[in-house]
Amino acid sequence: MPLLDTFGRPLSNLRLSVTDRCNLRCQYCMPEDDYTWLPREDVLHFEEISTLVDVFLSLGVDRLRLTGGEPLLRRDLASLVGMVSAKPGLNDLALTTNGILLFDQIDGLEAAGLRRITVSLDTLRRDRFVKLARFDELPRVLQGIEAAQRVFGSSSARTAGASCALKIDTVVIKGVNDDELVDLIEYGKTMNAEVRFIEYMDVGGATRWSLGDLFSRREMLDRLSQHYGPIEPIRVESSAPADRFTLSDGTVFGIISSTTEPFCSSCDRSRLTADGMWYLCLYASHGIDLRGALRGGASRDELKDLIRAGWIGRDDRGAEVRLALGNERATVQVIPVRALRQDPHLEMHTRGG
Secondary structure (H helix, E strand, O other), X not given: OOOEOOOOOEOOEEEEEOOOOOOOOOOOOOOOOOOOOOOHHHOOOHHHHHHHHHHHHHOOOOEEEEEOOOHHHOOOHHHHHHHHHOOOOOOEEEEEEOOOOHHHHHHHHHHHOOOEEEEEOOOOOHHHHHHHHOOOOHHHHHHHHHHHHHHHOOHHHHOOOOOOOEEEEEEEEOOOOHHHHHHHHHHHHHOOOEEEEEEOOOXXXXXXXXXXXXXXXXXXXXXXXXXXXXXXXXXXXXXXXXXXXXXXOOOEEEEEOOOOOOOHHHOOEEEEOXXXXXXXXXXXXXXXXXXXXXXXOOOHHHXXXXXXXXXXXXXXXXXXXXXXXXXXXXXXXXXXXXXXXXXXXXXXXXXXX
């Protein structure tokens, strides 16, 4: 029987952060000049991660996604992929990356057992990329996507409803990159990649978020239909965060509308930080310390009991709570920079986004 929370949502999808560090400073994720990093001695070793993955798998998790920070900054990440990829009960192993280091690592990751990859790409314009991310790395990101296309791209990306092993994620910000939706769709076609547009969220260290920056799902669909004509939704039952749509030529794209149309009711995701704090919701203010229990000598059964108790009591609906606040969310939910520096776990780049 699946392990269910208070709203009947199963424990099945774990986002596993391997580092809190990143080689970009995107304005929606890491807008500040300085950050407090997790102490290196607190970061889980690969063997510890493998142990915790075994426990999660025994409780019903069957999908893992490796995240960061930027996960490819973690030395010898392919070794971790190899350690977990063949574990019994694991049906999917994916990775989210900004793509800068992907060209040199893609073959090793695929050989170790990685099954899917998502690359973040918010703009195709070099000057705009520098302004958004504060580093001139667009050429290396595009080189990484081309390498990912060689390994994971396939014609199925353009077949309605088909699963795609290569995705491109774009955070859309009004007045910043909302004029590139068509360009990104067309670029995705050339890479046989499924593009997913993400509404700008007020989470973690994005302390400069405002409702005026939001470019909503409705606005995205209107903008795209003006260019492509009728857009049809793909109606399948899924706990995936993206609603998927098809263009008239069969091209599939997705929209993740956590801000205006939250999917809390079906959310089966939890997050394990690089130092072993387990968060039941991206918006949660507190996590459960699995590293402390593991290094304190807890048995696997004791770890299972700790995780089971946490999930059974889960009642988080963070995005829905924010939506209910309406315009008040812009002032009520902002976390002061001083607090962010005192507790890096409040940052989205630490929680795995």
